[in-house]
Amino acid sequence: MEFVKNVLKGIFIGTGAIIPGVSSGVICVILGIYEKLLDSVLNLFSNFRENIKFLLPIGFGVCIGMIIFGNVLKYLFYTYPIHISFTFIGLVLGSIPALLKETKKKGQLKFEYICFMIFSMIIGIGMVVLERYISVSSSTEFSFLYLIMAGMCMSIGVVVPGVSSTVILMLLGVYSAYLTSVAGAYLPLLIPIGTGLILGSVICMKIIKYLLDNFYMQTFYSIIGFTIGSVFVLYPEITFDLNGIISVLCFLFGWSISSMLEDKL
Numbered sequence: 001m002e003f004v005k006n007v008l009k010g011i012f013i014g015t016g017a018i019i020p021g022v023s024s025g026v027i028c029v030i031l032g033i034y035e036k037l038l039d040s041v042l043n044l045f046s047n048f049r050e051n052i053k054f055l056l057p058i059g060f061g062v063c064i065g066m067i068i069f070g071n072v073l074k075y076l077f078y079t080y081p082i083h084i085s086f087t088f089i090g091l092v093l094g095s096i097p098a099l100l101k102e103t104k105k106k107g108q109l110k111f112e113y114i115c116f117m118i119f120s121m122i123i124g125i126g127m128v129v130l131e132r133y134i135s136v137s138s139s140t141e142f143s144f145l146y147l148i149m150a151g152m153c154m155s156i157g158v159v160v161p162g163v164s165s166t167v168i169l170m171l172l173g174v175y176s177a178y179l180t181s182v183a184g185a186y187l188p189l190l191i192p193i194g195t196g197l198i199l200g201s202v203i204c205m206k207i208i209k210y211l212l213d214n215f216y217m218q219t220f221y222s223i224i225g226f227t228i229g230s231v232f233v234l235y236p237e238i239t240f241d242l243n244g245i246i247s248v249l250c251f252l253f254g255w256s257i258s259s260m261l262e263d264k265l
Contacts, residue, residue, distance in 0.1 A: 006054065013028060015069045015073045026226075026227050026230050034223070040054050041202075042202075087251070088231075089254065144192050149172075152196040
């Protein structure tokens with residue numbers, strides 16, 4: 001039964017990974033497995049059997065989510081962008097009460113924790129603004145070391161919930177070349193970026209693990225702030241008509257899914 005649950009969690013992570021503006025890290029936070037994933041990856045060989053038992057079904061589910069359900073969800077996202085966006089907004093915001101409840105197990109709420117949350121939320125919103133106004137470079141000439149660095153910077157958006165790796169690649173001027181290389185499987189660009197991504201992910205995971213171990217409340221409230229800030233990349237213009245009513249219903253549907261995930265998964 002635990003295997004099936006982890007596969008389902010992987011499917012949610014995989015489907016979320018291919019939707020524009022949705023962070024896989026946010027989905028992991030919503031599912032309540034973010035910290036355990038960090039531990040399992042960073043301590044893979046210290047308890048290899050248990051960690052593989054946890055990671056394997058999640059990885060399998062991610063593949064299913066990206067290949068099968070992800071394509072369906074991607075179609076729905078482009079066909080009904082407003083409705084799907086509000087569903088995801090409900091999904092993200094509906095997880096916040098559970099995350100706040102989790103922090104109460106570790107300690108009492110303090111004003112400084114709220115400041116951390118607000119600051120990280122502002123950063124998340126700022127990245128949304130940047131993504132909309134940054135001009136995408138069309139250059140394809142990059143050094144090998146620069147591409148490794150770009151991959152390491154990109155890892156921040158992969159590991160930190162709510163931080164967009166798209167924005168990071170745009171700031172570095174690599175985004176357009178990266179998309180072209182993914183579409184054409186151009187290995188001379190993908191290999192150095194992938195190398196940097198793996199190295200950067202391990203480093204980012206170690207940093208976040210250290211922060212969670214030593215500054216849990218500050219770090220977790222910052223993650224919550226990034227999670228809240230991430231919804232702004234999804235927020236469409238709402239209209240006061242039938243579409244608006246459906247959007248509200250979609251929001252409530254997403255919120256109810258978050259409650260179900262908390263109880264069942």
